[in-house]
Amino acid sequence: MTQFTRRGALAAGALAGFAPLARPALGQARYPARPVQVIVPWGAGGGTDATARIVATLLEKEMGQPFNVVNRTGGSGVVGHSAIAQGAPDGYTIGMITVEICMMHWQGLTELKRTSYTPLALLNEDPPGVQVNASSPYQDVKALADAIKASRPGQFKASGTGQGGIWHLALAGWLGAMGLRADHVRWVPSNGAAPAMQDLAAGGVDLVTCSVPEARAIIEAGRARSLAVMAPQRNPQFPNVPTLNEALGINYSVGAWRGMAAPLNTPPAIAQALTAALQKVWNSDEFKTFMNARGFGMTWGDAAGFAAHMERTDANLGAAMRAAGLARG
Amino acid sequence: MNAVLEAFQMVATTEVAIAILASAVYGMVIGALPGLTATMATALLVPVTFYLSPIAAIATIITSSAMAIFSGDIPGALMRIPGTPASAAYTDEAYAMTRKGQAEVALGAALWFSAIGGIVGTVALMIMAPALAEVALSFSTYEYFWLSFLGLMCATLVARSSPIKAIAAALLGLLVTCIGIENPGGVPRFTFGMTDLLGGIEPLPALVGVFAVSEIMRAMTSAPPPPIPHRPLGSILAGQWALTRRYNKQMWRGNIVGVLIGALPGAGADMAAWIAYANSKRFSKEPEKFGTGHPEGLVESGAANNSALAGGWVPATLFGIPGDTITAIAIGVLYMKGLNPGPTLFTEKASSMYALYIVFIIANILMIPLGIVMIRLSRHVLRAPRAAAMPLILLLCAVGAFAIGNNPFAVVLVAVFGVIGYVMERNGYPVAALVLGIVMGTMVEQTFVTSLIKSDGALLPFFERPVSAGLAALTIAALAWPVLVWMLRRLRRAEPAR
Amino acid sequence: MHLSDRVTGLFLVVLGALAFWGGSLLPAVPGQDVGPAAFPMVIGGGLVLCGALIALGIGRSFEAPEAADDAPPPGLAARIGGWAAFLPPALLIFYVLVSERLGFLPTAALMLLATARALGASWRLAAGVALLAPLAVHLAFAKLLRVPLPDGVLPAPW
Numbered sequence: 001m002t003q004f005t006r007r008g009a010l011a012a013g014a015l016a017g018f019a020p021l022a023r024p025a026l027g028q029a030r031y032p033a034r035p036v037q038v039i040v041p042w043g044a045g046g047g048t049d050a051t052a053r054i055v056a057t058l059l060e061k062e063m064g065q066p067f068n069v070v071n072r073t074g075g076s077g078v079v080g081h082s083a084i085a086q087g088a089p090d091g092y093t094i095g096m097i098t099v100e101i102c103m104m105h106w107q108g109l110t111e112l113k114r115t116s117y118t119p120l121a122l123l124n125e126d127p128p129g130v131q132v133n134a135s136s137p138y139q140d141v142k143a144l145a146d147a148i149k150a151s152r153p154g155q156f157k158a159s160g161t162g163q164g165g166i167w168h169l170a171l172a173g174w175l176g177a178m179g180l181r182a183d184h185v186r187w188v189p190s191n192g193a194a195p196a197m198q199d200l201a202a203g204g205v206d207l208v209t210c211s212v213p214e215a216r217a218i219i220e221a222g223r224a225r226s227l228a229v230m231a232p233q234r235n236p237q238f239p240n241v242p243t244l245n246e247a248l249g250i251n252y253s254v255g256a257w258r259g260m261a262a263p264l265n266t267p268p269a270i271a272q273a274l275t276a277a278l279q280k281v282w283n284s285d286e287f288k289t290f291m292n293a294r295g296f297g298m299t300w301g302d303a304a305g306f307a308a309h310m311e312r313t314d315a316n317l318g319a320a321m322r323a324a325g326l327a328r329g
Numbered sequence: 330m331n332a333v334l335e336a337f338q339m340v341a342t343t344e345v346a347i348a349i350l351a352s353a354v355y356g357m358v359i360g361a362l363p364g365l366t367a368t369m370a371t372a373l374l375v376p377v378t379f380y381l382s383p384i385a386a387i388a389t390i391i392t393s394s395a396m397a398i399f400s401g402d403i404p405g406a407l408m409r410i411p412g413t414p415a416s417a418a419y420t421d422e423a424y425a426m427t428r429k430g431q432a433e434v435a436l437g438a439a440l441w442f443s444a445i446g447g448i449v450g451t452v453a454l455m456i457m458a459p460a461l462a463e464v465a466l467s468f469s470t471y472e473y474f475w476l477s478f479l480g481l482m483c484a485t486l487v488a489r490s491s492p493i494k495a496i497a498a499a500l501l502g503l504l505v506t507c508i509g510i511e512n513p514g515g516v517p518r519f520t521f522g523m524t525d526l527l528g529g530i531e532p533l534p535a536l537v538g539v540f541a542v543s544e545i546m547r548a549m550t551s552a553p554p555p556p557i558p559h560r561p562l563g564s565i566l567a568g569q570w571a572l573t574r575r576y577n578k579q580m581w582r583g584n585i586v587g588v589l590i591g592a593l594p595g596a597g598a599d600m601a602a603w604i605a606y607a608n609s610k611r612f613s614k615e616p617e618k619f620g621t622g623h624p625e626g627l628v629e630s631g632a633a634n635n636s637a638l639a640g641g642w643v644p645a646t647l648f649g650i651p652g653d654t655i656t657a658i659a660i661g662v663l664y665m666k667g668l669n670p671g672p673t674l675f676t677e678k679a680s681s682m683y684a685l686y687i688v689f690i691i692a693n694i695l696m697i698p699l700g701i702v703m704i705r706l707s708r709h710v711l712r713a714p715r716a717a718a719m720p721l722i723l724l725l726c727a728v729g730a731f732a733i734g735n736n737p738f739a740v741v742l743v744a745v746f747g748v749i750g751y752v753m754e755r756n757g758y759p760v761a762a763l764v765l766g767i768v769m770g771t772m773v774e775q776t777f778v779t780s781l782i783k784s785d786g787a788l789l790p791f792f793e794r795p796v797s798a799g800l801a802a803l804t805i806a807a808l809a810w811p812v813l814v815w816m817l818r819r820l821r822r823a824e825p826a827r
Numbered sequence: 828m829h830l831s832d833r834v835t836g837l838f839l840v841v842l843g844a845l846a847f848w849g850g851s852l853l854p855a856v857p858g859q860d861v862g863p864a865a866f867p868m869v870i871g872g873g874l875v876l877c878g879a880l881i882a883l884g885i886g887r888s889f890e891a892p893e894a895a896d897d898a899p900p901p902g903l904a905a906r907i908g909g910w911a912a913f914l915p916p917a918l919l920i921f922y923v924l925v926s927e928r929l930g931f932l933p934t935a936a937l938m939l940l941a942t943a944r945a946l947g948a949s950w951r952l953a954a955g956v957a958l959l960a961p962l963a964v965h966l967a968f969a970k971l972l973r974v975p976l977p978d979g980v981l982p983a984p985w
Binding site for chain 3: 337359362365368373378381491493494496497500501503504507512513514515517518519542545547548549550551552553574611714715716717719720721723724726727728731732735738740741743744745747751754756757774777778781782785819
């Protein structure tokens with residue numbers, strides 16, 4: 001991996017240093033020579049869209065060419081993800097891919113998977129939390145876990161995303177780690193985290209396993225409490241919320257992440273130039289301010305780190321989906 | 330009082346003034362282009378807000394979205410291309426007025442009552458936000474089920490046709506919402522293996538198809554209508570004053586319905602506009618004029634539409650729950666600027682909150698002069714000969730649908746729904762009912778299924794919770810009412826024969 | 828495309844039956860009593876019922892009679908009759924199929940020319956619309972709003 005990175009740095013240096021000299025010989029301009037298209041598989045206005053737009057704005061400053069965000073929606077994310085994979089591998093089509101790329105192929109929705117891309121960089125990951133209503137009798141996650149274990153199957157109701165969505169799998173994985181069946185707690189599908197949190201506050205469900213930033217406003221309004229995060233470390237913005245490992249000795253973590261990727265077979269020199277620029281963007285004050293303000297988790301992974309991260313997620317989510325009976329084929 | 334003064338100081342800076350003016354013009358223009366929605370106008374602003382002060386940033390979002398929502402009515406009234414599912418409720422009425430040569434009255438009403446609705450909604454936000462938020466938070470899926478069912482029942486009211494055909498059209502709309510994977514079970518339904526159908530049919534391309542393309546199709550086989558009588562323009566506002574006095578009650582009813590439904594996240598402006606239009610017709614003294622270019626419904630649903638937008642800020646600012654896609658973006662900007670949604674925003678950051686109200690009011694007042702300019706400009710579209718205007722509208726349908734998600738499949742949808750809308754209208758099936766089914770369908774199913782999951786299959790909770798019981802009674806009454814009226818009419822008609 | 832109520836009613840019956848049948852094939856979802864099959868089946872049933880009522884002519888009395896068109900139709904409709912109505916959706920499909928390869932400007936120009944002529948425009952008017960409108964639309968959508976309209980064989984001059 002060290003070697004890979006070093007070689008990458010050399011190549012990026014070579015590209016930056018020699019490309020202008022080589023231009024007359026090769027007839028090729030320095031990358032990027034024209035505007036770059038950044039495909040977002042989700043609609044305008046969501047968290048992924050906002051992140052992509054900030055990244056694009058900062059990349060534009062970094063690389064001196066416009067980075068145009070294009071929302072390619074449809075097919076529950078499949079359309080946009082395949083548009084990134086099928087783009088011309090010349091560095092002028094890149095995109096933001098999300099955790100769904102490690103889920104959809106297990107459900108048999110698409111052939112696309114993590115290996116259909118040239119990973120550039122992992123930018124963000126949000127681990128799920130365990131939220132309950134403020135008037136709930138369970139003061140800590142241990143009390144809740146004991147009550148769940150003692151309950152009859154289906155008695156507890158949980159929500160956070162649609163059926164088979166990332167937070168559903170987080171719950172299924174957590175239950176599995178406690179030695180329970182994936183459907184021991186009944187999943188109430190919702191249209192995203194915000195309606196689920198609202199239903200939690202309205203007393204409609206017992207717990208919501210969405211990420212802590214998504215639950216933040218309702219928690220701060222005193223209508224809900226976060227009992228734990230399913231992550232290796234505590235969230236610096238919510239230092240009072242323990243991890244599952246601390247509270248229960250369960251080492252289970254799966255999160256929703258976002259990263260940049262290019263079509264497969266993008267020239268390594270271009271990919272490395274982009275990764276280097278993304279690293280500068282990730283380290284910039286503007287990006288940090290934005291992510292902290294939104295409460296989005298800052299997780300960095302370079303090309304190799306992102307690839308390894310996706311491989312891990314893919315295996316974890318595959319296991320959770322099989323356990324929950326959601327995987328097909 | 331100090332907070333209010335401070336708020337005025339925060340707003341009265343050059344930066345905020347420029348931000349408001351620039352985003353107002355920007356929102357007006359984007360909204361008037363078919364296919365480019367208020368949501369898109371707002372999303373494109375997010376990177377810009379990054380470099381602005383908090384109040385200026387929020388001001389751009391508020392101003393541009395308010396302007397874009399109004400100017401989205403312009404292609405609706407002039408070309409029958411609705412800008413949003415919310416304006417679809419009165420697109421037909423406004424278009425009928427345009428064909429009667431009253432385009433200015435229709436657009437003027439949309440403008441005037443939008444501005445009033447926006448201001449009333451803001452005042453409601455100012456004085457009743459905590460109370461409204463309590464109502465919103467008490468809504469669980471049971472209550473939403475009844476509400477969406479009530480909305481769906483408007484289908485028989487919004488149409489001028491046989492009730493059976495209206496119900497059939499609404500069912501067809503519901504069937505359309507079955508397509509895709511976005512159902513509670515997460516199972517792909519009726520996708521026929523097509524990736525593009527996985528995400529379901531988006532309402533906007535379907536709306537553009539059934540309204541605009543079917544209109545172009547009709548033009549192909551009919552003679553050009555006689556040229557619209559050229560009337561001296563007169564003052565757009567003077568006419569509106571008369572309408573305000575005449576339909577005062579309707580306006581207030583629309584505003585109240587808008588604020589209440591707008592404060593419910595997920596229900597929002599779409600449902601408010603449809604329910605207000607149906608209400609207006611049900612309680613009207615001249616319901617037979619609806620659909621023929623009668624401003625009454627336009628007044629009520631236009632007011633409801635915009636007061637719902639302001640109402641949507643209640644759950645957004647108090648709990649960070651977005652009422653619609655625009656407030657979802659706004660919440661992101663609020664966080665970015667350290668104005669975290671929550672009750673503390675109203676106490677610790679009270680001056681910022683007051684500043685926000687002031688911006689709301691300024692935006693809604695500024696909407697009137699800018700809107701008048703826009704109406705005068707867009708009137709030229711009507712002077713173009715039909716053989717030149719219709720082809721351009723067709724092209725705009727294609728480009729506008731493509732621009733929604735940059736997906737060519739949306740253009741295919743526009744074509745398919747154009748054919749569906751054309752065949753339906755020629756055979757007396759109301760397309761408004763189809764649209765209502767498409768707008769409400771997902772919510773009806775989602776809330777029904779999740780409610781049953783939560784109640785372990787029991788139906789009792791649908792009637793047990795207090796608000797739920799009230800809505801259920803309202804629904805049943807609304808169901809029984811037309812049957813009762815019909816039977817009474819039958820009896821009365823039978824009497825003279827005796 | 829005016830069809831009798833019997834035809835449209837029967838069509839709805841068939842569509843409803845297909846929806847019912849298609850819905851009944853959907854798998855159950857673990858943990859949900861009312862699965863994804865229920866909603867399409869209820870709608871299908873409703874459509875069958877409504878379709879049957881319409882085919883039998885019930886509720887006909889509520890309908891407003893359609894305004895009769897006596898004036899002679901323009902351009903294309905004068906030659907091929909009611910089928911002319913299907914030109915616009917056909918052109919939209921044409922746009923989807925060829926715009927990627929041919930480019931936005933030529934495709935749009937062809938679309939506009941065909942529609943304008945079919946509506947009875949003179950060659951001069953049709954050509955004017957076909958030449959100017961695509962440029963204006965491209966300027967607004969692609970240049971100012973960065974909507975990625977395809978270049979094809981004829982990229983825009985800006």
